[in-house]
Amino acid sequence: MNSEKSQTPINNPKSVVRLPIIIGITLAAGVLLGSTFFSGGKKLSDVAKGFNKFREVLSLVENNYVDSVNTEELVDYSISKMLEKLDPHTAYFNAEEATAARSQLESGFDGIGVEFNIYNDTVYVVTPLSGGPSETAGIQSGDRIISVNKENLSGPGVTNAQVYKLLRGKRGTKVDLAIERVGLKEKMNFAVVRDRIPTFSVDASYMVDQEIGYIKVSRFSESTFEEFKSALKTLKTQGLKNLILDLRGNPGGYMERATSMADEFIAGDKLLVYTEGKDSRFDRKTRSHVDGLFEQGPLIVLVDEGSASASEILAGALQDHDRALVVGRRSYGKGLVQMPIKLNDGSELRLTISRYYTPSGRSIQKPYELGKGDDYSQDLSHRYESGELFNVDSIKFDKSKVYKTDGGRIVYGGGGITPDIFVPKDTVMNSKYLFELYSKNIIREYALRYANNNQKKLEKQTFDEFVKTFDVSDAMIADMVKDASKSGIKPNPTELNLSKPIITSQTKAIIGRYVWGRKQKSGLNNEVFQVLNPTDNVFQQAVQMFNQAAQLEKGKFSSLNIPRKAD
Structure with a gap:
């Protein structure tokens, strides 16, 4: 998961509780520095002709086009369209996209240290990261983040990108959060100081x-x-x-x-x-x-x-x-191997070089x-x-x-x-009803709520005992169906029964991870995989090989x- 750690609905049954969300951008070549990259190659006069033509057109548009234009956007668009004529992995990222992409491969980032989930246009704290600034400040699982630095963060249209932008920032800087907490009528205000948050792979x-x-x-x-x-x-x-x-x-x-x-x-x-x-x-x-x-x-x-x-x-x-x-x-x-080339304005070209x-x-x-x-x-x-x-x-x-x-x-x-x-x-166990549960994040939300409400009782046993003895009951499934109905998902007993093994295993995995695994500082999510792997056909086959x-x-x-x- 990419953090400030976001929890989003996932359509893959086996990965719905896999916490790291990864932007699908790969640097197959590692960091190859190309300080002499532009020397040699095709004649510079050919490149100069093309550059002069582009500059001339851009200047004419900027100075004479009937409406106002955003020149920077036009340039970004032009570069992206040009690269489409090349191989599928040569790509251009503007400064903001490049920063987000690089952060996926770094060992950490600066932020407040929370896993969050967007559900019904509301940002919920799944858990504050152990030892991080949010935990120190008193942020709790289930808290709803209403605003960040007085900027509204609830209502239609809230996105992961918006949350990242508001929660991440230079370490040592302060973030003012307005929080709603279950059981309290008044909003709570927290001042959290950003720090380095490690990421794990x-x-x-x-x-x-x-x-x-x-x-x-x-x-x-x-x-x-x-x-x-x-x-x-x-x-x-x-x-x-x-x-x-x-x-x-x-x-x-x-x-x-x-x-x-x-x-x-x-x-x-x-x-x-x-x-x-x-x-x-x-x-x-x-x-x-x-x-x-x-x-x-x-x-x-x-x-x-x-x-x-x-x-x-x-x-x-x-x-x-x-x-x-x-x-x-x-x-x-x-x-194909890409060389990341950072441009002067912070944007980045990923050029296939071998x-x-x-x-x-x-x-x-x-x-x-x-x-x-x-x-x-x-x-x-x-x-x-x-x-x-x-x-x-x-x-x-x-x-x-x-x-x-x-x-x-x-x-x-x-x-x-x-x-x-x-x-x-x-x-075999996939169904439209299951995918509707994913789309509204019903399984995760129910499991987190159950874990929150029953944490003290669950913690009386070890995780190994939990794996062996805990079953997601029919009553729990019925409560989940009620949650789904409230979110506009029509009950479908036939498809529910078909997908029930997936629903129960994922619910159990999320509960296990929340109660026993969230305090780990190693980044490991063993609890999730120890519950899900025995139901994974590839894993089952491998164990026999x-x-x-x-x-x-x-x-x-x-x-x-x-x-x-x-x-």
Whole structure:
């Protein structure tokens, strides 16, 4: 989640309680500094001609157009439209967008430290972050933020972006909040001083049983590798022998964090990834070189259609070196490297400068046509419609792009990382009624209210006892249905019964996270995943695959049932 941490309705059943909300912007290349970038290349006279023409037109519009115009907006629009003629990942961000995008990959931000949720046009505090300035000031879960620095923050049209803008700011600066609290008639006023708020990218790290460990990584930010190493060390002290590394839904980030993680699994001096571009300055090779924490032991990596960029670098390196069994669905297919170039006004150009390749030579970039970004953006919809997310036989391999792993297994380039073991997307329990509950945030709001009202009673038991003994009752479901009706959602007993397992598991997960997990300073949301993973078909399949992962590690490929099929 992006914080000041926002809680929003999520349409993916398995991720509805995943707290980090990530802007889907990836820096596949990490931070490559291009101080000499503009030297060389095409003749400067050609560029100058184009620049002079644009400046002439802009000047004519500014001085002679019949109505007043916003020149800055025209320039931003012109740049964005120009870049649409290039590849799908070259992009331009204005100053505000660039700041928001960079913050997703930084190790923290300056703010007041709250998780919030917008519900019925009202901003609710889900929880003040432990040790943060809001908790110190006395802000409580369930508080409604009415105004910030006397600017109204309730009513139709309130957005996450508006909340971020008001709550974030330079550390040491003061924020005046007007709060409404349940049980009090009068508004409360708080003065909160902004401070540095850490962000986390390792969402979960826990032992599934006495030997199997699980680590969930949501993105590759500044702090990801250190978070990962810390999590891995802790699991090893708890008896770790088999590891599940979950990269599903991970949109990428800094390449160096992904290759550093790969180095913890891959022994010796081996190629991890290489990049090639038009300009040789952007060609580079990254190899393993450290004694890693988990170079031996069965390893399973989970990927899906939301795993992109740096996630694919990591999964591809582990697959090519036969180090991990890859389980799930074909990954996104982003193999283009962007260089972030900060412009004078604070805006930013993300310019594609090379392609990356896995150790076997595979380009993971899926096909695209220059200037046809709309078609490219529909790829995941096409996968759904073609049945690829549900049937392994619907995955199409390009037989002209055949490569081999270290052990001689066939892998294919030209469009993402194809898993060794395919697991279909589970949509059996989805329903229109469930999505309506998501759209109005009914499940989360009910669970938080229940946790608030029953916190003292729930805290008398341990979380492990809660997992084993607590059930979401029919009476609780009935109360949730009443909440939905009040929000305009018509009851539908048939669809409710179909989706009931999802509704109950998510409700339980949110309650567990709120009561036992919110005081953690590590950023881990283990409680959520410990409740949801046993109902996750990909996770369930992975737990059963460690015999095959062990055979793979030993180089005994003939015993593996890994389908490969070419067009």
